Amino acid sequence: MSHHIVLRVVAKLLIPLILLFALYVQFHGDFGPGGGFQAGVIFAAALILYALVFGLDSARRVISPDLLRVLMASGVLLYGGVGVASLLLGGHFLDYSVLASDPVAGQHLGILLVELGVGITVTSTMLSLFYGFAGRGGDG
Amino acid sequence: MLLGFLVVIALAVVRLRNLFAAVMLTGIYSLHAALLFISLDAVDVAFTEAAVGAGISTVLMLATLGLVGREESRPRGRGWLPLTVVLVTGGALVFATLDMPRFGDPNAPVHTHVAPRYIQDSPNETGVPNMVTSVLASYRGYDTLGETVVILTAGIGVLLLLGGRRRDNDEDEGPR
Known part of the structure; x- marks a missing residue:
């Protein structure tokens, strides 16, 4: 795809904006619409756009499939870990109020961490799915 | 429209x-x-x-x-049986919607159970202005954990089926 110059330039302009928007959706999900799932999907969409325009191999150099496998599991572990942490601190499973001295701050922290876990898992799963499909058909 | x-x-x-x-x-x-x-x-x-x-x-x-x-590829036959099944199922679903409360009806069961409590208490209890986020991540934390696990499981399933390493070890895999 080396000769699609318009496509490459436009993609180069768009990808950072999409990544930034995904981060905004992730961390602003407490205040506006959005959250871990939406942010994860948008983040994955940006990386898939990169893979489509610049080739699967360069995308694999940015994020390797092995790293994705680790990330997939670590997102769920982060979510479950927050639950276990609240258990250890004397609350119920996934009761964030005990995570900080102030229950409201604890809730805030818990929701942030949990959404981050969702985002990581969703991004890496979507990207692995894409790698899996695109890797089968020659050089997708 | x-x-x-x-x-x-x-x-x-x-x-x-x-x-x-x-x-x-x-x-x-x-x-x-x-x-x-x-x-x-x-x-x-x-x-x-x-x-x-x-x-x-x-x-x-x-x-x-x-x-x-x-x-x-062109389908064989016309498939009247599938058409009948789809029409009957769709008709049953449409018939079921007739019993549902009107859209936005304040007396609908959804709006009288836990929703008022979430709307009144969640800003004070979680300090998160976006109620969707507070319900999803805090009040319904178990559900969201389950959903995340479902996504992970689906991803693992696809990776097992389509996995990226097929070309490397084609030889030492047994007959399929």
Whole structure:
């Protein structure tokens, strides 16, 4: 795809904006619409756009499939870990109020961490799915 | 109006033999569904629909087309039985909606159970202005954990089926 110059330039302009928007959706999900799932999907969409325009191999150099496998599991572990942490601190499973001295701050922290876990898992799963499909058909 | 568009696009998808055009139309279908969700004030769902339905699943379908070819083979027979089953099921579903409370009815069961408590208490209890987030991540934390695990499981399943290392160890795999 080396000769699609318009496509490459436009993609180069768009990808950072999409990544930034995904981060905004992730961390602003407490205040506006959005959250871990939406942010994860948008983040994955940006990386898939990169893979489509610049080739699967360069995308694999940015994020390797092995790293994705680790990330997939670590997102769920982060979510479950927050639950276990609240258990250890004397609350119920996934009761964030005990995570900080102030229950409201604890809730805030818990929701942030949990959404981050969702985002990581969703991004890496979507990207692995894409790698899996695109890797089968020659050089997708 | 939007619903009418949805029906037209769905019929077009069914009629088309060119799978490439059908995939593109399903993307357009998702965008319309996202617009529909926005007009229902469900912005979070609209986000997801636009990104997953119109974006990623379209790309995945295109990748699949790259594997299976882009023309659909002609179906054998007319399939009256499937048509009957679909019509009966759809009729039953439409019949069931007649019993549902009207859209936005304040006395509907959904609005009288836990929703008032969430609306009154969640800003004080969680300090999170976006109620959708506080319900999803805090009050319904178990559900969201389950959903995340489902996503992980689905990902693992696809990786096991399509895994990236097929070419490396084709030789030492047994007969399939």
